[in-house]
Amino acid sequence: MDKIIIEGQKTLSGNVSISGAKNAVLPLMAATLMVNGKSTITRVPDLRDVRTMIRLMEIIGADCKFTDGTLVVDGSKVNNPVAPYELVKTMRASFYVLGPLLARFGEVKVSLPGGCAWGPRPVDFHLMALEKLGAKIELEKGYIVAKSNNLVGTKIKFKYPSVGATGNTLMAASMASGTTIINNSSCEPEIVQLCEFLNSMGAKISGFGTKNITIDGVKSLTARDIEVIPDRIEAGTFLIAGAVLGQITLTDINESHLNEVIKSLREVGCSFRLSEKSITIFPSKNIIPKNIITDVYPAFPTDLQAQWMVMMALSNGFSELTDTVYHDRFNHVPELNRLGADIKVEKNKAIIKGVSNLIGAPVMSTDIRASASLILGGLFADGITEVNRVYHIDRGYENIEEKFSKLGANIQRVSS
Numbered sequence: 001m002d003k004i005i006i007e008g009q010k011t012l013s014g015n016v017s018i019s020g021a022k023n024a025v026l027p028l029m030a031a032t033l034m035v036n037g038k039s040t041i042t043r044v045p046d047l048r049d050v051r052t053m054i055r056l057m058e059i060i061g062a063d064c065k066f067t068d069g070t071l072v073v074d075g076s077k078v079n080n081p082v083a084p085y086e087l088v089k090t091m092r093a094s095f096y097v098l099g100p101l102l103a104r105f106g107e108v109k110v111s112l113p114g115g116c117a118w119g120p121r122p123v124d125f126h127l128m129a130l131e132k133l134g135a136k137i138e139l140e141k142g143y144i145v146a147k148s149n150n151l152v153g154t155k156i157k158f159k160y161p162s163v164g165a166t167g168n169t170l171m172a173a174s175m176a177s178g179t180t181i182i183n184n185s186s187c188e189p190e191i192v193q194l195c196e197f198l199n200s201m202g203a204k205i206s207g208f209g210t211k212n213i214t215i216d217g218v219k220s221l222t223a224r225d226i227e228v229i230p231d232r233i234e235a236g237t238f239l240i241a242g243a244v245l246g247q248i249t250l251t252d253i254n255e256s257h258l259n260e261v262i263k264s265l266r267e268v269g270c271s272f273r274l275s276e277k278s279i280t281i282f283p284s285k286n287i288i289p290k291n292i293i294t295d296v297y298p299a300f301p302t303d304l305q306a307q308w309m310v311m312m313a314l315s316n317g318f319s320e321l322t323d324t325v326y327h328d329r330f331n332h333v334p335e336l337n338r339l340g341a342d343i344k345v346e347k348n349k350a351i352i353k354g355v356s357n358l359i360g361a362p363v364m365s366t367d368i369r370a371s372a373s374l375i376l377g378g379l380f381a382d383g384i385t386e387v388n389r390v391y392h393i394d395r396g397y398e399n400i401e402e403k404f405s406k407l408g409a410n411i412q413r414v415s416s
Protein backbone atom coordinates (compact mmCIF):
# COMPACT_ATOMS: atom_id res chain seq x y z
CA MET A 1 0.00 0.00 0.00
CA ASP A 2 1.36 3.44 -0.91
CA LYS A 3 2.18 6.18 1.59
CA ILE A 4 2.91 9.83 1.08
CA ILE A 5 5.96 11.21 2.88
CA ILE A 6 6.21 14.95 3.36
CA GLU A 7 8.95 17.13 4.77
CA GLY A 8 6.95 20.18 5.78
CA GLN A 9 7.27 23.95 5.89
CA LYS A 10 8.66 24.44 2.39
CA THR A 11 7.56 27.67 0.72
CA LEU A 12 5.29 27.15 -2.26
CA SER A 13 5.38 29.19 -5.47
CA GLY A 14 4.40 28.87 -9.12
CA ASN A 15 1.37 27.69 -11.06
CA VAL A 16 -0.89 24.69 -10.65
CA SER A 17 -3.50 23.58 -13.17
CA ILE A 18 -6.80 22.44 -11.67
CA SER A 19 -8.29 19.19 -13.00
CA GLY A 20 -11.86 18.42 -14.06
CA ALA A 21 -14.28 17.96 -11.16
CA LYS A 22 -14.78 14.48 -9.74
CA ASN A 23 -18.29 15.26 -8.57
CA ALA A 24 -19.23 16.61 -11.99
CA VAL A 25 -17.76 13.86 -14.15
CA LEU A 26 -19.37 10.93 -12.30
CA PRO A 27 -23.01 11.95 -12.99
CA LEU A 28 -22.06 12.98 -16.55
CA MET A 29 -20.70 9.48 -17.09
CA ALA A 30 -23.92 7.98 -15.72
CA ALA A 31 -25.93 10.18 -18.11
CA THR A 32 -24.14 8.69 -21.12
CA LEU A 33 -25.78 5.36 -20.24
CA MET A 34 -29.12 6.86 -21.30
CA VAL A 35 -28.26 7.02 -24.99
CA ASN A 36 -27.72 4.59 -27.77
CA GLY A 37 -24.59 6.22 -29.21
CA LYS A 38 -21.10 7.60 -28.58
CA SER A 39 -20.57 10.41 -26.07
CA THR A 40 -17.19 12.07 -25.53
CA ILE A 41 -16.30 13.66 -22.20
CA THR A 42 -13.13 15.76 -22.10
CA ARG A 43 -11.07 17.05 -19.19
CA VAL A 44 -11.80 13.85 -17.30
CA PRO A 45 -9.55 13.59 -14.25
CA ASP A 46 -7.66 10.30 -13.92
CA LEU A 47 -9.02 9.31 -10.52
CA ARG A 48 -9.70 6.01 -8.83
CA ASP A 49 -13.43 6.91 -8.71
CA VAL A 50 -13.47 7.59 -12.45
CA ARG A 51 -11.79 4.21 -13.05
CA THR A 52 -14.33 2.53 -10.75
CA MET A 53 -17.19 4.17 -12.66
CA ILE A 54 -15.67 2.98 -15.95
CA ARG A 55 -15.48 -0.60 -14.59
CA LEU A 56 -19.12 -0.37 -13.52
CA MET A 57 -20.22 1.02 -16.89
CA GLU A 58 -18.37 -1.78 -18.66
CA ILE A 59 -20.17 -4.38 -16.53
CA ILE A 60 -23.41 -2.67 -17.55
CA GLY A 61 -22.37 -3.14 -21.18
CA ALA A 62 -20.99 0.26 -22.20
CA ASP A 63 -17.83 0.40 -24.26
CA CYS A 64 -15.48 2.92 -22.58
CA LYS A 65 -12.17 4.24 -23.90
CA PHE A 66 -10.22 6.52 -21.57
CA THR A 67 -7.02 8.14 -22.83
CA ASP A 68 -5.30 11.41 -21.87
CA GLY A 69 -8.29 12.93 -20.13
CA THR A 70 -10.79 11.99 -22.85
CA LEU A 71 -13.44 9.40 -22.20
CA VAL A 72 -15.49 8.03 -25.06
CA VAL A 73 -18.53 6.02 -24.01
CA ASP A 74 -20.47 3.98 -26.51
CA GLY A 75 -23.81 3.16 -24.93
CA SER A 76 -25.19 1.20 -27.85
CA LYS A 77 -24.52 -2.22 -26.29
CA VAL A 78 -25.67 -1.38 -22.77
CA ASN A 79 -27.72 -4.43 -21.82
CA ASN A 80 -27.10 -5.32 -18.17
CA PRO A 81 -28.70 -2.74 -15.84
CA VAL A 82 -27.03 -4.05 -12.67
CA ALA A 83 -24.59 -2.30 -10.30
CA PRO A 84 -22.90 -4.97 -8.16
CA TYR A 85 -22.10 -4.62 -4.46
CA GLU A 86 -18.34 -5.05 -5.03
CA LEU A 87 -18.22 -1.71 -6.86
CA VAL A 88 -20.99 0.23 -5.13
CA LYS A 89 -19.45 -0.44 -1.70
CA THR A 90 -16.21 1.25 -2.83
CA MET A 91 -17.92 4.28 -4.37
CA ARG A 92 -21.35 5.55 -3.41
CA ALA A 93 -21.56 7.61 -6.59
CA SER A 94 -22.22 4.31 -8.42
CA PHE A 95 -25.79 4.93 -7.25
CA TYR A 96 -25.97 7.52 -10.05
CA VAL A 97 -26.70 4.73 -12.56
CA LEU A 98 -30.09 4.10 -10.92
CA GLY A 99 -32.05 6.93 -12.58
CA PRO A 100 -30.53 6.64 -16.08
CA LEU A 101 -30.91 2.86 -16.32
CA LEU A 102 -34.46 2.93 -14.99
CA ALA A 103 -35.34 5.57 -17.59
CA ARG A 104 -33.76 3.64 -20.46
CA PHE A 105 -34.63 0.03 -19.58
CA GLY A 106 -37.61 0.26 -17.23
CA GLU A 107 -35.71 -1.94 -14.81
CA VAL A 108 -32.52 -1.63 -12.77
CA LYS A 109 -30.81 -3.43 -9.91
CA VAL A 110 -28.31 -1.45 -7.83
CA SER A 111 -26.67 -2.57 -4.62
CA LEU A 112 -27.52 -0.45 -1.58
CA PRO A 113 -24.35 1.50 -0.78
CA GLY A 114 -24.35 0.93 3.00
CA GLY A 115 -22.60 3.33 5.38
CA CYS A 116 -19.51 5.38 4.69
CA ALA A 117 -16.44 6.31 6.74
CA TRP A 118 -18.26 9.01 8.69
CA GLY A 119 -21.87 7.90 8.97
CA PRO A 120 -24.93 6.26 7.46
CA ARG A 121 -25.48 8.41 4.30
CA PRO A 122 -28.94 7.07 3.39
CA VAL A 123 -30.50 6.98 -0.10
CA ASP A 124 -34.15 7.40 0.94
CA PHE A 125 -34.61 10.64 -1.07
CA HIS A 126 -33.49 8.92 -4.29
CA LEU A 127 -35.97 6.10 -3.73
CA MET A 128 -38.84 8.38 -2.69
CA ALA A 129 -38.39 10.43 -5.87
CA LEU A 130 -38.30 7.41 -8.18
CA GLU A 131 -41.37 5.96 -6.46
CA LYS A 132 -43.19 9.25 -7.00
CA LEU A 133 -42.28 9.00 -10.69
CA GLY A 134 -44.06 5.65 -10.69
CA ALA A 135 -41.29 3.13 -10.12
CA LYS A 136 -41.97 0.03 -8.05
CA ILE A 137 -39.08 -0.40 -5.66
CA GLU A 138 -38.10 -3.50 -3.74
CA LEU A 139 -35.13 -4.55 -1.68
CA GLU A 140 -33.76 -7.97 -2.71
CA LYS A 141 -30.74 -9.36 -0.88
CA GLY A 142 -29.11 -5.96 -0.39
CA TYR A 143 -30.05 -4.73 -3.85
CA ILE A 144 -32.57 -2.05 -4.79
CA VAL A 145 -34.67 -3.34 -7.66
CA ALA A 146 -36.60 -0.56 -9.39
CA LYS A 147 -39.10 -1.24 -12.17
CA SER A 148 -41.39 0.87 -14.29
CA ASN A 149 -42.45 0.68 -17.90
CA ASN A 150 -43.87 4.16 -17.77
CA LEU A 151 -42.34 6.83 -15.56
CA VAL A 152 -44.79 9.70 -15.22
CA GLY A 153 -43.89 13.30 -14.38
CA THR A 154 -44.91 14.52 -10.94
CA LYS A 155 -44.13 17.02 -8.17
CA ILE A 156 -41.24 16.04 -5.88
CA LYS A 157 -40.17 17.95 -2.81
CA PHE A 158 -36.90 17.02 -1.11
CA LYS A 159 -36.61 17.45 2.67
CA TYR A 160 -32.99 18.42 2.00
CA PRO A 161 -31.44 19.55 -1.31
CA SER A 162 -29.46 16.35 -1.88
CA VAL A 163 -26.96 16.50 -4.74
CA GLY A 164 -27.19 12.82 -5.68
CA ALA A 165 -30.98 12.53 -5.31
CA THR A 166 -31.46 15.64 -7.48
CA GLY A 167 -29.14 14.14 -10.13
CA ASN A 168 -30.81 10.74 -10.16
CA THR A 169 -34.29 12.26 -10.28
CA LEU A 170 -33.36 14.61 -13.12
CA MET A 171 -32.04 11.79 -15.24
CA ALA A 172 -35.06 9.56 -14.64
CA ALA A 173 -37.53 12.43 -15.18
CA SER A 174 -35.84 13.51 -18.42
CA MET A 175 -37.36 10.51 -20.15
CA ALA A 176 -40.64 10.29 -18.18
CA SER A 177 -43.93 11.25 -19.78
CA GLY A 178 -45.13 14.69 -18.72
CA THR A 179 -43.65 17.33 -16.46
CA THR A 180 -41.72 16.85 -13.24
CA ILE A 181 -41.10 19.66 -10.78
CA ILE A 182 -38.39 19.20 -8.18
CA ASN A 183 -38.69 21.53 -5.19
CA ASN A 184 -35.74 22.10 -2.87
CA SER A 185 -33.33 20.75 -5.46
CA SER A 186 -29.55 20.98 -5.30
CA CYS A 187 -28.02 24.15 -6.82
CA GLU A 188 -24.47 22.77 -6.92
CA PRO A 189 -22.46 23.66 -10.07
CA GLU A 190 -22.03 19.93 -10.73
CA ILE A 191 -25.82 19.53 -10.97
CA VAL A 192 -26.03 22.61 -13.20
CA GLN A 193 -23.53 20.99 -15.54
CA LEU A 194 -25.50 17.73 -15.54
CA CYS A 195 -28.63 19.67 -16.59
CA GLU A 196 -26.71 21.46 -19.34
CA PHE A 197 -25.42 18.13 -20.63
CA LEU A 198 -28.88 16.55 -20.56
CA ASN A 199 -30.34 19.59 -22.36
CA SER A 200 -27.65 19.33 -25.04
CA MET A 201 -28.78 15.70 -25.44
CA GLY A 202 -32.36 16.84 -26.04
CA ALA A 203 -33.80 16.97 -22.52
CA LYS A 204 -36.03 19.89 -21.54
CA ILE A 205 -34.89 21.06 -18.15
CA SER A 206 -35.25 24.58 -16.77
CA GLY A 207 -34.69 26.32 -13.46
CA PHE A 208 -31.40 24.54 -12.70
CA GLY A 209 -29.09 26.50 -10.45
CA THR A 210 -32.19 27.41 -8.39
CA LYS A 211 -34.15 25.46 -5.77
CA ASN A 212 -36.91 24.59 -8.26
CA ILE A 213 -36.18 22.56 -11.37
CA THR A 214 -38.75 21.72 -14.04
CA ILE A 215 -38.28 18.79 -16.40
CA ASP A 216 -40.51 18.24 -19.41
CA GLY A 217 -39.98 14.59 -20.30
CA VAL A 218 -38.89 13.59 -23.81
CA LYS A 219 -39.05 10.18 -25.51
CA SER A 220 -35.32 9.77 -26.10
CA LEU A 221 -31.98 11.52 -25.85
CA THR A 222 -29.10 11.76 -28.33
CA ALA A 223 -25.38 11.30 -27.59
CA ARG A 224 -23.44 14.57 -27.19
CA ASP A 225 -20.00 15.73 -26.02
CA ILE A 226 -19.06 17.77 -22.95
CA GLU A 227 -16.05 19.21 -21.14
CA VAL A 228 -16.02 18.75 -17.37
CA ILE A 229 -16.02 21.89 -15.19
CA PRO A 230 -12.97 22.63 -13.01
CA ASP A 231 -12.84 20.96 -9.61
CA ARG A 232 -13.75 23.65 -7.08
CA ILE A 233 -12.77 21.40 -4.17
CA GLU A 234 -9.32 20.66 -5.56
CA ALA A 235 -8.97 24.40 -6.21
CA GLY A 236 -10.02 25.22 -2.63
CA THR A 237 -7.50 22.69 -1.29
CA PHE A 238 -4.65 24.39 -3.19
CA LEU A 239 -5.86 27.84 -2.11
CA ILE A 240 -5.68 26.75 1.53
CA ALA A 241 -2.12 25.48 0.92
CA GLY A 242 -1.22 28.87 -0.56
CA ALA A 243 -2.86 30.72 2.34
CA VAL A 244 -0.19 29.27 4.64
CA LEU A 245 2.79 28.46 2.43
CA GLY A 246 3.23 31.00 -0.34
CA GLN A 247 2.00 32.88 -3.35
CA ILE A 248 0.66 30.40 -5.91
CA THR A 249 -1.47 30.74 -9.03
CA LEU A 250 -4.27 28.32 -9.87
CA THR A 251 -5.05 28.05 -13.57
CA ASP A 252 -8.01 26.48 -15.40
CA ILE A 253 -10.45 27.36 -12.64
CA ASN A 254 -13.94 28.79 -12.51
CA GLU A 255 -13.62 31.59 -10.01
CA SER A 256 -17.39 32.08 -9.67
CA HIS A 257 -17.70 28.61 -8.10
CA LEU A 258 -15.26 29.67 -5.38
CA ASN A 259 -16.87 32.92 -4.19
CA GLU A 260 -17.53 31.82 -0.62
CA VAL A 261 -14.12 30.17 -0.26
CA ILE A 262 -12.30 33.26 -1.56
CA LYS A 263 -14.38 35.53 0.68
CA SER A 264 -13.54 33.36 3.71
CA LEU A 265 -9.83 33.31 2.83
CA ARG A 266 -9.82 37.11 2.59
CA GLU A 267 -11.22 37.21 6.13
CA VAL A 268 -8.30 35.16 7.42
CA GLY A 269 -5.85 37.65 5.94
CA CYS A 270 -5.19 36.40 2.38
CA SER A 271 -5.37 38.58 -0.69
CA PHE A 272 -5.98 37.65 -4.31
CA ARG A 273 -5.37 38.59 -7.89
CA LEU A 274 -8.29 37.30 -9.92
CA SER A 275 -8.63 36.91 -13.65
CA GLU A 276 -11.11 35.01 -15.76
CA LYS A 277 -9.32 31.64 -15.67
CA SER A 278 -6.74 32.01 -12.92
CA ILE A 279 -6.45 33.02 -9.27
CA THR A 280 -3.28 34.08 -7.49
CA ILE A 281 -3.38 33.83 -3.72
CA PHE A 282 -1.10 35.90 -1.51
CA PRO A 283 -0.70 34.16 1.85
CA SER A 284 -1.84 35.46 5.20
CA LYS A 285 1.11 36.46 7.42
CA ASN A 286 -0.91 35.60 10.47
CA ILE A 287 -3.95 33.34 10.05
CA ILE A 288 -6.93 35.12 11.63
CA PRO A 289 -9.45 32.73 13.24
CA LYS A 290 -12.76 32.55 11.38
CA ASN A 291 -15.84 30.48 12.14
CA ILE A 292 -17.27 28.46 9.28
CA ILE A 293 -20.65 26.78 8.87
CA THR A 294 -20.74 24.39 5.93
CA ASP A 295 -23.93 24.21 3.90
CA VAL A 296 -25.18 23.54 0.39
CA TYR A 297 -23.92 25.69 -2.52
CA PRO A 298 -23.29 28.62 -2.63
CA ALA A 299 -22.29 28.38 1.06
CA PHE A 300 -18.96 26.99 2.24
CA PRO A 301 -18.71 23.33 1.04
CA THR A 302 -18.50 20.40 3.43
CA ASP A 303 -15.89 18.93 1.07
CA LEU A 304 -13.44 21.67 2.20
CA GLN A 305 -14.26 21.43 5.90
CA ALA A 306 -11.29 19.18 6.80
CA GLN A 307 -8.82 21.24 4.77
CA TRP A 308 -10.06 24.50 6.32
CA MET A 309 -9.72 22.98 9.78
CA VAL A 310 -6.00 22.27 9.41
CA MET A 311 -5.40 25.90 8.43
CA MET A 312 -7.43 27.07 11.46
CA ALA A 313 -5.27 24.78 13.61
CA LEU A 314 -2.51 27.31 12.91
CA SER A 315 -4.61 30.45 13.49
CA ASN A 316 -3.84 32.96 16.21
CA GLY A 317 -6.91 32.17 18.35
CA PHE A 318 -10.11 30.11 18.67
CA SER A 319 -12.45 29.21 15.84
CA GLU A 320 -15.42 26.93 15.28
CA LEU A 321 -16.28 24.82 12.30
CA THR A 322 -19.82 23.49 12.09
CA ASP A 323 -20.78 20.91 9.46
CA THR A 324 -24.51 21.08 8.71
CA VAL A 325 -24.30 18.70 5.72
CA TYR A 326 -22.66 15.69 7.41
CA HIS A 327 -22.92 15.87 11.18
CA ASP A 328 -20.26 13.20 11.80
CA ARG A 329 -17.61 14.12 9.26
CA PHE A 330 -14.79 14.54 11.78
CA ASN A 331 -12.59 11.43 11.43
CA HIS A 332 -9.64 13.65 10.55
CA VAL A 333 -9.71 15.39 13.95
CA PRO A 334 -7.77 12.76 15.96
CA GLU A 335 -5.23 12.52 13.14
CA LEU A 336 -4.77 16.31 13.01
CA ASN A 337 -4.34 16.25 16.79
CA ARG A 338 -1.51 13.73 16.27
CA LEU A 339 0.23 16.52 14.34
CA GLY A 340 -0.12 18.76 17.39
CA ALA A 341 -3.41 20.49 16.56
CA ASP A 342 -5.76 21.30 19.43
CA ILE A 343 -9.25 20.41 18.21
CA LYS A 344 -12.30 19.14 20.10
CA VAL A 345 -15.57 17.98 18.60
CA GLU A 346 -18.98 18.70 20.15
CA LYS A 347 -21.86 17.24 18.13
CA ASN A 348 -21.43 18.63 14.60
CA LYS A 349 -19.02 21.37 15.62
CA ALA A 350 -15.22 21.35 15.88
CA ILE A 351 -13.66 23.84 18.27
CA ILE A 352 -10.16 24.69 17.19
CA LYS A 353 -7.59 26.39 19.36
CA GLY A 354 -4.80 27.68 17.14
CA VAL A 355 -1.28 26.47 17.93
CA SER A 356 2.00 28.05 16.86
CA ASN A 357 3.33 24.99 15.05
CA LEU A 358 2.34 21.52 13.86
CA ILE A 359 4.89 18.73 14.19
CA GLY A 360 5.20 15.91 11.60
CA ALA A 361 3.99 12.41 12.57
CA PRO A 362 2.62 9.25 10.97
CA VAL A 363 -1.12 9.66 10.28
CA MET A 364 -3.90 7.64 8.65
CA SER A 365 -6.35 8.73 5.95
CA THR A 366 -9.99 7.79 6.38
CA ASP A 367 -11.67 9.39 3.37
CA ILE A 368 -10.89 11.62 0.41
CA ARG A 369 -11.11 15.01 2.07
CA ALA A 370 -9.63 13.82 5.38
CA SER A 371 -6.60 12.66 3.34
CA ALA A 372 -6.31 16.08 1.74
CA SER A 373 -6.33 17.72 5.18
CA LEU A 374 -3.57 15.37 6.36
CA ILE A 375 -1.45 16.17 3.33
CA LEU A 376 -1.95 19.88 4.06
CA GLY A 377 -1.10 19.16 7.71
CA GLY A 378 2.13 17.49 6.57
CA LEU A 379 2.99 20.43 4.31
CA PHE A 380 2.38 22.89 7.18
CA ALA A 381 4.15 20.84 9.89
CA ASP A 382 7.74 20.96 11.02
CA GLY A 383 9.56 17.70 10.18
CA ILE A 384 8.40 14.53 8.48
CA THR A 385 4.77 13.41 8.12
CA GLU A 386 3.84 10.01 6.75
CA VAL A 387 0.28 9.80 5.39
CA ASN A 388 -0.93 6.20 5.25
CA ARG A 389 -3.82 4.64 3.30
CA VAL A 390 -3.42 7.15 0.50
CA TYR A 391 -5.72 5.23 -1.82
CA HIS A 392 -8.39 7.54 -0.42
CA ILE A 393 -6.63 10.57 -1.90
CA ASP A 394 -6.36 8.85 -5.28
CA ARG A 395 -10.15 8.59 -5.37
CA GLY A 396 -10.50 12.36 -5.65
CA TYR A 397 -7.22 14.16 -6.40
CA GLU A 398 -5.32 13.78 -9.66
CA ASN A 399 -1.50 13.63 -9.21
CA ILE A 400 -1.64 15.53 -5.94
CA GLU A 401 1.96 14.87 -4.95
CA GLU A 402 3.26 15.84 -8.41
CA LYS A 403 1.27 19.07 -8.29
CA PHE A 404 2.57 20.01 -4.84
CA SER A 405 6.12 18.95 -5.78
CA LYS A 406 6.04 21.27 -8.78
CA LEU A 407 5.08 24.10 -6.43
CA GLY A 408 8.18 23.42 -4.31
CA ALA A 409 6.90 21.01 -1.66
CA ASN A 410 9.04 18.11 -0.53
CA ILE A 411 6.49 15.34 -1.00
CA GLN A 412 6.79 11.86 -2.41
CA ARG A 413 4.85 8.66 -2.74
CA VAL A 414 6.48 5.43 -1.63
CA SER A 415 5.22 1.87 -1.85
CA SER A 416 5.48 -0.15 1.31
Ligand code: EPU
Residues within 6 Å of the ligand: 022, 023, 024, 026, 092, 093, 120, 121, 122, 123, 124, 125, 126, 127, 160, 161, 162, 163, 164, 165, 302, 303, 325, 326, 327, 368, 369, 396
Ligand atom coordinates in the same frame (compact mmCIF):
# COMPACT_ATOMS: atom_id res chain seq x y z
N1 EPU B 1 -29.29 12.46 2.50
C1 EPU B 1 -30.32 11.74 3.02
N2 EPU B 1 -31.02 10.90 2.19
C2 EPU B 1 -30.69 10.76 0.89
C3 EPU B 1 -29.64 11.51 0.35
C4 EPU B 1 -28.93 12.36 1.18
O1 EPU B 1 -30.64 11.86 4.21
O2 EPU B 1 -31.37 9.98 0.18
C5 EPU B 1 -28.53 13.38 3.36
C6 EPU B 1 -27.07 12.92 3.53
O3 EPU B 1 -26.95 11.92 4.51
C7 EPU B 1 -26.37 14.20 3.85
C8 EPU B 1 -27.14 15.23 3.02
O4 EPU B 1 -28.41 14.63 2.73
O5 EPU B 1 -26.50 14.49 5.21
C9 EPU B 1 -26.46 15.64 1.74
O6 EPU B 1 -26.13 14.51 0.96
P1 EPU B 1 -26.10 14.56 -0.63
O7 EPU B 1 -27.08 13.57 -1.13
O8 EPU B 1 -26.20 15.96 -1.08
O9 EPU B 1 -24.63 14.02 -0.93
P2 EPU B 1 -24.20 13.04 -2.08
O10 EPU B 1 -24.91 13.34 -3.32
O11 EPU B 1 -24.21 11.65 -1.56
C10 EPU B 1 -22.32 14.60 -3.00
C11 EPU B 1 -20.84 14.51 -3.20
C12 EPU B 1 -20.14 14.52 -1.86
C13 EPU B 1 -20.49 15.81 -1.14
C14 EPU B 1 -22.02 15.95 -1.01
C15 EPU B 1 -22.45 17.25 -0.41
C16 EPU B 1 -20.65 13.27 -5.23
C17 EPU B 1 -20.25 12.04 -5.93
N3 EPU B 1 -20.54 13.29 -3.91
O12 EPU B 1 -22.66 13.46 -2.23
O13 EPU B 1 -18.75 14.51 -2.14
O14 EPU B 1 -19.90 15.83 0.12
O15 EPU B 1 -22.62 15.82 -2.30
O16 EPU B 1 -22.00 18.32 -1.16
O17 EPU B 1 -21.06 14.24 -5.87
C18 EPU B 1 -16.48 14.08 -1.73
O18 EPU B 1 -16.25 14.47 -2.89
O19 EPU B 1 -15.54 13.87 -0.90
C19 EPU B 1 -17.87 13.88 -1.31
C20 EPU B 1 -18.19 13.17 -0.24
